[in-house]
Amino acid sequence: MFTDLKTALRPALVMTLLFALLLGLIYPLALTGIGQALFPFQANGSVIRQNGRPVGSVLIGQNFSEDRYFHPRPSAAGKGYDGLASSGSNLGPTAKALAERVATDVKALHSPGRPVPSDLVTTSASGLDPDISPDAAFFQVERVARARRLNADQVRALVQRSIRQPLLGFLGEARVNVLEINRRLDDIGANPTG
16 A cells, blocks of 8 residues: 555655746756846846946836925825835725825816826826826926926927837827936926025
């Protein structure tokens, strides 16, 4: 009986060890190698560097609150843009706290004759969304231009150049990456007020 058990267990143990080696070591190493060889920027987190120092990732939102920068979507992740606490607020559309916060944000951003884009007052599911809609970027042009003492048409053209179209023309939505457009603004070298 013991030999029957040993004979029955041996193939199971060998297959378990074989698949553990194959799927736990060889496969991940092969994919990591392929990713590093073909897509090194993406495989390393899409990190943007300035003077050799990382300043952010195009995949993770950051808080830009100064008037001279484009502002991202609000974040519900921890105390804001906290990658360790990535999540939405879990407030439903009928939640009083959500309605009050959105109303306060809309009032703060109010511009006569212009509706406030929804992505400037609502959080994303992760709380770390790095992109805003083109409408949200164009909505902020006047404030950014005034704070940087730039011509609004120059900032509007920068927004237009920063719009990423949907993949293959139909997958996803048009968007503007906040970190990238703010870095382009800094490259312009405008004199910020204050």
